Amino acid sequence: MAPIRLGMVGGGKDAFIGAVHRIAARLDGEYALVAGALSSTPEKARDSGLALGLDPARSYGSYHEMAEAEAARADGIQAVSIVTPNHMHAGPAIEFLKRGIHVICDKPLSATMAQAEELAEAVRASKALFILTHNYTGYPMVRQAQAMVAEGALGKIRVVQVEYPQDWLTEAAEQSGDNKQAEWRTDPERSGAGGAIGDIGTHAHNLACFVSGLKVEKLAADLQSFVPGRRVDDNAQMLLRFEGGARGMLWASQVAPGNENGLRLRVYGETGGLEWSQEDPNYLWYTPFGEPKRLLTRGGAGATGAAGAVSRTPGGHPEGYLEGFANIYTGAAAAIRALEAGQKPDLSLLPGIDEGLDGMRFIAACIRSSQADAAWVAL
Amino acid sequence: MAPIRLGMVGGGKDAFIGAVHRIAARLDGEYALVAGALSSTPEKARDSGLALGLDPARSYGSYHEMAEAEAARADGIQAVSIVTPNHMHAGPAIEFLKRGIHVICDKPLSATMAQAEELAEAVRASKALFILTHNYTGYPMVRQAQAMVAEGALGKIRVVQVEYPQDWLTEAAEQSGDNKQAEWRTDPERSGAGGAIGDIGTHAHNLACFVSGLKVEKLAADLQSFVPGRRVDDNAQMLLRFEGGARGMLWASQVAPGNENGLRLRVYGETGGLEWSQEDPNYLWYTPFGEPKRLLTRGGAGATGAAGAVSRTPGGHPEGYLEGFANIYTGAAAAIRALEAGQKPDLSLLPGIDEGLDGMRFIAACIRSSQADAAWVAL
Amino acid sequence: MAPIRLGMVGGGKDAFIGAVHRIAARLDGEYALVAGALSSTPEKARDSGLALGLDPARSYGSYHEMAEAEAARADGIQAVSIVTPNHMHAGPAIEFLKRGIHVICDKPLSATMAQAEELAEAVRASKALFILTHNYTGYPMVRQAQAMVAEGALGKIRVVQVEYPQDWLTEAAEQSGDNKQAEWRTDPERSGAGGAIGDIGTHAHNLACFVSGLKVEKLAADLQSFVPGRRVDDNAQMLLRFEGGARGMLWASQVAPGNENGLRLRVYGETGGLEWSQEDPNYLWYTPFGEPKRLLTRGGAGATGAAGAVSRTPGGHPEGYLEGFANIYTGAAAAIRALEAGQKPDLSLLPGIDEGLDGMRFIAACIRSSQADAAWVAL
Amino acid sequence: MAPIRLGMVGGGKDAFIGAVHRIAARLDGEYALVAGALSSTPEKARDSGLALGLDPARSYGSYHEMAEAEAARADGIQAVSIVTPNHMHAGPAIEFLKRGIHVICDKPLSATMAQAEELAEAVRASKALFILTHNYTGYPMVRQAQAMVAEGALGKIRVVQVEYPQDWLTEAAEQSGDNKQAEWRTDPERSGAGGAIGDIGTHAHNLACFVSGLKVEKLAADLQSFVPGRRVDDNAQMLLRFEGGARGMLWASQVAPGNENGLRLRVYGETGGLEWSQEDPNYLWYTPFGEPKRLLTRGGAGATGAAGAVSRTPGGHPEGYLEGFANIYTGAAAAIRALEAGQKPDLSLLPGIDEGLDGMRFIAACIRSSQADAAWVAL
Structure with missing residues (x-):
């Protein structure tokens, strides 16, 4: 084609x-x-x-x-x-x-x-079509996790812990004069009012919702700008309340030395738990309560069609960030081709305008909450 | 002797x-x-x-x-x-x-x-003497971490993330009739008003303060009892504000399938970060900002006198929970012997009544905050 | 272009x-x-x-x-x-x-x-040009390791341990009738006389030589065909003697349950050690003797130009098997363009006919040695 | 009592x-x-x-x-x-x-x-009674592994990989004048003719046999003394042939920088695999072929009576080297008490004179084989 x-x-x-x-x-x-x-x-x-x-x-x-x-x-x-x-x-x-x-x-x-x-x-x-590259949802084992939660492998969800620590803004890189990434990402005119919450917090929020299948109803956020002179937040900590009663925490930081791109999600339900880490993306830990922990691998015996549908190599041949990102593009291509063929595209796993608006509401809620001393704010 | x-x-x-x-x-x-x-x-x-x-x-x-x-x-x-x-x-x-x-x-x-x-x-x-067995502070690599922070290896502390997930109360074990541990630990008459926050949250709080050298000034806590019929909290999530401006999060849960005794501490300062996990206690990750991550081992080249003083075996010969616990007892013995010899005992690293009162204030603050919908409460 | x-x-x-x-x-x-x-x-x-x-x-x-x-x-x-x-x-x-x-x-x-x-x-x-896709040498942290050894970071090399366990031929997959990969890879007519040694042992041998900068002079190999009816080896264990006196071991297996694609290399010299694992390819462990172990990350502070030259994403954004493979192709493209521009191509890191002949000699030596009851055979 | x-x-x-x-x-x-x-x-x-x-x-x-x-x-x-x-x-x-x-x-x-x-x-x-402290067999998860193999969880054993790297003799510590451990352990008069093979190789050999339930019939060993002036081997690599046809490799080294006490065992059979590492002793990886890898934990759902019988704490409360060592002593105590009470002691899991003789034969065979250029030598 x-x-x-x-x-x-x-x-x-x-x-x-x-x-x-x-x-x-x-x-x-x-x-x-x-x-x-x-x-x-x-x-x-x-x-x-x-x-x-x-x-x-x-x-x-x-x-x-x-x-x-x-x-x-x-x-x-x-x-x-x-x-x-x-x-x-x-x-x-x-x-x-x-x-x-x-x-x-x-x-x-x-x-x-x-x-x-x-x-x-x-x-x-x-x-x-409008597709938003919340690329982390394109990782095969994130798709696997999403499918397992949807199929009830964890029972009713109780707790969702998500974090996204980095360290690249530990010092005032935006003042060094030679770091364009740091400059625009800490400039409210270009980046928006959110710093860490916009740049990486939105990814964490999106990932938590994608896998758990739940929306955040309210949050209570404490934002800081630790680096002197920084104009946006560089560390954000918050409590989350999801629809249906699940509770969670989200931490996004760009000042945590030793963390490169530490997006990590843990979801716990009445009958099991899942853990996934972006820096080790080919694995998904699954514990059915009362049984030993299992290491599901992309391509391995424990992975199902959800992971397989977006994999290119067998287990043990690691796929990474670019492949996960490509899965959004390739998924979009399928949707575009369907649309151009007059068919209804399957957009169920593709992030779009709704996820985008959710992200903007998330940023706004974080700022509003933090300004009110971490009061609860509805999204 | x-x-x-x-x-x-x-x-x-x-x-x-x-x-x-x-x-x-x-x-x-x-x-x-x-x-x-x-x-x-x-x-x-x-x-x-x-x-x-x-x-x-x-x-x-x-x-x-x-x-x-x-x-x-x-x-x-x-x-x-x-x-x-x-x-x-x-x-x-x-x-x-x-x-x-x-x-x-x-x-x-x-x-x-x-x-x-x-x-x-x-x-x-x-x-x-009165010694309180906050035993996790007896682990050699916790002592190492405490000493490194005190000596300024991380610079001024910005962020303290501590968590203590378990899964043994995922179901209503206290109603099974054959689990005495679960019975008294979820009975407010015997355990106190705190469930997870008292049983394990106090350990997490103590560990965070011990290593960071900072007191928690205020917290905003959201407590849940996920298991129907449970009389105390089994999941607690909270934001922390430390003296001097550091921020933190604490998560204690007994309903997180796949976690046995997952006490874990991460401390980040202006110039470096430390990470320690109780289930892997002979190791301490240390990252001086801008340099590669280093794996300090109990007994290895990167461990100093602080770890050595409470170690019995060379690096690579793992010590565990009982040895860490014994370090509290053996430290207490030294203090007792000093006292009985008319000398001033060194109590600087031994948890006692002050840590005990801090723990009780922590429990009380958690409950008060949670009842006020996670409002900030001073300890 | x-x-x-x-x-x-x-x-x-x-x-x-x-x-x-x-x-x-x-x-x-x-x-x-x-x-x-x-x-x-x-x-x-x-x-x-x-x-x-x-x-x-x-x-x-x-x-x-x-x-x-x-x-x-x-x-x-x-x-x-x-x-x-x-x-x-x-x-x-x-x-x-x-x-x-x-x-x-x-x-x-x-x-x-x-x-x-x-x-x-x-x-x-x-x-x-003739380029042979010993793709594992294209991984950035393999290039990093190769450069570090070449620059003397480990001192004189003493020990090289390499292994490549898989499990996909644990059962007689080639007799199932629906596994073409298993069929040709265990058919001496199509695959050659080597089974595991040809399919994966050659990769292990090539990787060990590439990183250590040393040639294998002699080997003593014990080959087995554990699965009844299998016509080629499915497990190979051997002792290696490198030029200059370094010693090593190589294990290649396709019948080791729990191993997907476990290529792993460890190199030890007079002053330091390196460890790398293909399933976790963005990391390289480096220990200067007498100092703490360091985790070098692709894109992180410890990685140098050797890794950077073949990376596309910053640290913490994992690259994988396909990117490593692509580095061979892209390196070949640079060589082709140089050649077509009448310049001398830089082939120093690209596997070619010499590596291919070394691999064939390796296979032949393994078979000869094993037939002689694991006698030493020169390559 | x-x-x-x-x-x-x-x-x-x-x-x-x-x-x-x-x-x-x-x-x-x-x-x-x-x-x-x-x-x-x-x-x-x-x-x-x-x-x-x-x-x-x-x-x-x-x-x-x-x-x-x-x-x-x-x-x-x-x-x-x-x-x-x-x-x-x-x-x-x-x-x-x-x-x-x-x-x-x-x-x-x-x-x-x-x-x-x-x-x-x-x-x-x-x-x-005569008990020999092959203490590593006292670790609960080693007992668990032994029991699983004995019960057939892996099917017929095919491959046994065991290694024991250390780095403390990377330099000529025995010539420093202040390292008594190094002195006697490298002195053939006091230590015996074996260096690394005697000090740690015997542990590796014993562990491999204990868990697999198999005896080594023949070995082909290549011993080196890498450090100038050293009088015993400091690196040993060998091929193993077990009774019944299983094959293995054993590597013992005291000159591998970055390894503290890296005893590690992997056993693979027709239907599954097990992996255990001494530095992380509370865990045992188990893969039934065709299913996801499982992390069995001491005290967790996957551990059975074999581990429980020699454990003191629940899962997640790590036991270590001293506890494993104590299990030999406590097992010996039970045998002594039985004997003194006129009963037949259960010596089935306790290392004694037979294991000691096997170890001596192992050392002798290694030396004999190495002197014959790694020829096969029966134990």
């Missing part, structure tokens, strides 16, 4: 996540990158396009230009990846959605709730 | 913690068990005494009787271990302290704050 | 390694698959070509046909991947090399030493 | 293993140390006796004196621990056995085969 024609907004030189999206799109051969507005600086946009081998005519100076030009081409892009800083998600997304071009957008949804709502409106009004 | 003559209150047949105290007392040869009031049921007390090889004349039917008789003997006990359920700590402790007999008491301090205060009064009035 | 035009021999439906090669080729965007002789069954070749989106005119019924036709095209393939069973490596490789088309070939080199030598002759005679 | 009256030969100041034996004897309250010939230097013997609180009249200057005097006392010792260097095992053991005093002796059995045979003769002639 011919690859889906893909464009990209953002992701020029020096960008981290743009390169990740490109690999994820390419991994299963489902997309071909054919156009881009890769930087807001036209020269950098052009150079980046050349470096990626884009036809210069399709390496645009702005997303407006790109949206118009591509929509007018018979062989124009079918989908676009948006990998700009958060404040630049909604604008391009709306432009492409308006033109019926599918959007695959980095998270969080936007920098402000107002942008988020405007975007949600555009999604509702468009026939095109 | 002749072993210290030790008595025991509680710890008869079917008791778990009594046997642990006896091994801990015996391990380094510092104590000889010579007297006991091992059960409140006289027959059981007598049988238990026989089974332990006590002189029948010194196997008493009640702690009152024992206190009086032993105090009157020239070769009477010098110290007594109190290993009864929580509501039976203060009574005997006061009796022995009054008579100048050193007390080594299981935690938490008591079932109620009133008992705790009465006991504190007795400690202040007595020349004898 | 335009992707390198790639063809593939083998790798049709039901093949495992063909799909891996395709992803590895695609991952960094360095290759475009444009032609194939995907199966020796013409119909299956055609169907597989269609499924992969090949131009039907370039989906060939045999590699002969493909070699001729592609060599004649102006836009013919520049390189070809050979992913057939072992007995079908040398034939096509020679055909393409003869025509100046670069060859990327799965390991082991061939089924027989005669084929291997004929192929080596063709490599010497050709201007084209 | 009154503790068994115990004497000790060796174990004075500076000794490592003497202190371990004393704790092991004391841990369960089964023994009271009442006499000693703690050093061959009379003054040191006396001082050591005082330090241990022995009655000065029972702190002897030589084991001859002690054997005679204690045998003559009504309250003389019932058993004696022999914790001298290897060349001093047989002499005292024979003296005490002759007098009907039970002997608990450190391993290996002796420094020479001649001594071993003389001792074996004495054991056969005595009514007293």
Whole structure:
């Protein structure tokens, strides 16, 4: 089958996540990158396009230009990846959605709730798909966990513990003058009001909800900015109350030395428990209460179709972050192809506008709660 | 040197913690068990005494009787271990302290704050020592961690994450009719108002404070009793604020399938991080920020005098729970011998009445906070 | 830069390694698959070509046909991947090399030493490159280990322990009738005389030599076929003597229940040790003698340029088997581009014909030694 | 029950293993140390006796004196621990056995085969017990493994991999002048002809046989002395052939930086596999072929009576090296009491003279094989 024609907004030189999206799109051969507005600086946009081998005519100076030009081409892009800083998600997304071009957008949804709502409106009004790359839900053993909870392997859920510690902002990296990632991710204008909660807390929140199948109803959050001069939170701790009575905790930190990307989820129910860690993603610990702990492996005897459906290699041949990310892209491709074939796409496991809005509500609730001294706030 | 003559209150047949105290007392040869009031049921007390090889004349039917008789003997006990359920700590402790007999008491301090205060009064009035077995602080690598934080290896502390999940009360074991441990530990009359928070939460709280060197100023706690009919909390989640601005979280649960005795502490400061897990106690992870993670081992190159002072075997020859517990007993023996020699004992690392009162305040604060919907409560 | 035009021999439906090669080729965007002789069954070749989106005119019924036709095209393939069973490596490789088309070939080199030598002759005679996919040397932390040993971080090497246990042939899977992988890999006609030693032992041998920088001079091997009716070895244990006096052991097994793909290497020298495990590939344990063990992470503080040069994501974002495999392909692409630009390619870290011959000598020595009751045999 | 009256030969100041034996004897309250010939230097013997609180009249200057005097006392010792260097095992053991005093002796059995045979003769002639402290077989999860293999959980055994790496002799510690342990353990006069093979290889061999239930029939060993000037082997690698056709490998090293006391056993059979590591002794990995790996924990759901019979604490409360060692002592106590009560003692799990002779044959075979360039040698 011919690859889906893909464009990209953002992701020029020096960008981290743009390169990740490109690999994820390419991994299963489902997309071909054919156009881009890769930087807001036209020269950098052009150079980046050349470096990626884009036809210069399709390496645009702005997303407006790109949206118009591509929509007018018979062989124009079918989908676009948006990998700009958060404040630049909604604008391009709306432009492409308006033109019926599918959007695959980095998270969080936007920098402000107002942008988020405007975007949600555009999604509702468009026939095109909107996919948000909550990529951690693409890991096979996260899918496995989600399926096991849904099938009742743990019984009724009681406790959900999720954490996401990192250490890369332990010092004031944003003041060093040579760390663009740190700069925009700690700048409320570009990142939004949330720091750690927006950048990684939203992933933790999304993962907890995805696997448990439960929504957070209320939270009580204590946010800190430990590093002097930092303008957003760099450590967030909170209590969670889920629908149906389950309780949880969420910790997101960027100042915890010794933690690289420590996203970790534990879910406990009346009859069993599950534990998963992003840095060791091919494994899932499962304990049916009263029996020995079992190490389920991607591809091993304990893994079922849920993991197998998004695996490429046998057990013991580790898949990683890029493969998990690719599973979102490849899942989106299937949905796009279904839609273009006039069929109903299966969006049940794909994060989209609803998850995006949930994330924005999560950020807002954290800030509101913390400002009220960790009072309970409904999402 | 002749072993210290030790008595025991509680710890008869079917008791778990009594046997642990006896091994801990015996391990380094510092104590000889010579007297006991091992059960409140006289027959059981007598049988238990026989089974332990006590002189029948010194196997008493009640702690009152024992206190009086032993105090009157020239070769009477010098110290007594109190290993009864929580509501039976203060009574005997006061009796022995009054008579100048050193007390080594299981935690938490008591079932109620009133008992705790009465006991504190007795400690202040007595020349004898009062040691509370917060045994986890006896682990060599916990001592190592404490020393490293005190010496500034982490810089100013920012974040303290502590958790203590278990799973043995996932079902209503206290209603099974054959689990005495579950019965008294979930009975507010015997255990006190706290369930998980008293039984294990106090350990987690104590450990966090011991290693970080910081006191908890305020907490916001959400307690649950997930198992129908349970009269005390079986899951507790809380936010912590430490003096000096550090923030933390504490999770204690007895309904988390797959966790046996998962006490785990992580401490992060401005320049480094430490991680320790009770089930793997011979190791301590240390990360100086910006350098690779190091695995410090008890007895290995990275361990210093703090660990060495309470170790018996070289690195790679694992010590465990009983050795850590014995370190409290052996430390108490040194203090007792110093005191009896007219010297000032070094109590700096030994948990005593202050830690006991802190624990009782912790329990009370948890309950008060939870009743106020997780409002902040000062300890 | 335009992707390198790639063809593939083998790798049709039901093949495992063909799909891996395709992803590895695609991952960094360095290759475009444009032609194939995907199966020796013409119909299956055609169907597989269609499924992969090949131009039907370039989906060939045999590699002969493909070699001729592609060599004649102006836009013919520049390189070809050979992913057939072992007995079908040398034939096509020679055909393409003869025509100046670069060859990327799965390991082991061939089924027989005669084929291997004929192929080596063709490599010497050709201007084209020959790359053998000893993919495990592509892992970033293997590169890191290799560089550290080369730089003397361990001092003179004394001991090399390597093992590669699997369990997928614990039962007679090749007799089940529905396991093509098991069938050809245990068929001496297709696989060669070696079973486990050829399939995985060669990887272990190659990895040990790559990292230690040493050649095996002699080995004493004990091979078994534990499963009744199996025609090749399924368990191999051997002593190794390296040049310069280092000693080692190698264990390869396909009948060790609980092991999926447990390739693991440990290297010890006069001043330090290294440990690496394929199932946890983003980590490398390093102990300078007399200091605490350090956990070096791909992307972390302890990793150097050697790992960084073949990484795509920051520390904590795990890369896996496919990325390691892709590093061989992408390294080959750089060499091909250098060659085509008239420059000298850097082949220092790329496995090629020499490693292939070493592997064949290894297999032959194992069999010879085992037949002589584990006598020492020079490679 | 009154503790068994115990004497000790060796174990004075500076000794490592003497202190371990004393704790092991004391841990369960089964023994009271009442006499000693703690050093061959009379003054040191006396001082050591005082330090241990022995009655000065029972702190002897030589084991001859002690054997005679204690045998003559009504309250003389019932058993004696022999914790001298290897060349001093047989002499005292024979003296005490002759007098009907039970002997608990450190391993290996002796420094020479001649001594071993003389001792074996004495054991056969005595009514007293002879126990050899192959302490690693006392670990609960080793007992669990042994029982599972015996009950057929793995089916017929095919492969046994055992290793015991350490690093403490990486440099020439015996030449430093301040390491008595290193001195005698590398001195063939005191240690015997084996270095690493005697000190730790015998443990590995014993463990492999204990758990698998199989004897080694033949071995092919390659021994090295990597450290210049070292008089015994410090690295040993060998192939094993067990009765019944199972194959194995054994690696013992004292020059592997990063390994403290890395005894590790893996056993694979037709239907399952087991893995155990001494540094993490409370766990046992069990994989029934075709099912997920299970983590059996001492005290957990998967552990059976075999582990429970030698455990003191519940799951999650780690027991360690000293407890495992104590299990040998406590098992010996039960056997001694049975014997003294005229009953037949259960010696099935207790290492004794047969295991000691097997160990000596193992050492001799290793040396003979290595001298013959790793030829196969029968044990």
